[in-house]
Amino acid sequence: MTLICMPTVDNGGLLSSIPIHLEKAPCFTLIKLEKWKIKEINVIKGTGKHIDDYKVFTKFIEDLNVDVVICGCLGEQYKLILYENSVEVFSGEFGKVKDVFNEWRLGFYQLQMKNSVKMVVKNHEEELNENSHNFNRA
Secondary structure: OEEEEEEEOOOOHHHOEOOOEHHHOOEEEEEEEEOOEEEEEEEEEOOOOOOOOHHHHHHHHHHOOOOEEEOOEOOHHHHHHHHHOOOEEEOOOOOEHHHHHHHHHOOOOOOHHHHHHHHHHHHHHHHHHHHHHHHHHO
16 A cells, blocks of 8 residues: 655645645645555645744654655755655646646656755765865864
């Protein structure tokens, strides 16, 4: 069983649209899949407001026990934390939930998060190396 979470602009479920920012979503459509078939659809309320603390928001997503997040814009910190919690993230997707879901199911979207996370980790490692190198000079 796979649980997919998609932010939505209202409680319209599959007929709703995906907002630009995940953390500002007023609702979330949860789609349970079994063998690639929809078994259940639920819509839950979000805050509809920007949550400045990414840890609070990612905890909200983690508590839903989702396997996949398909959304519009999502910052690197959010992606990193979700990745660390084994949540696959597909970001940069817009349109009606049913259309985006079907395109995802057909494999039209790439798992962008892995590349993003590698970039964040690489930059962080370079930063650490630079700082330790500077520290050793002193």
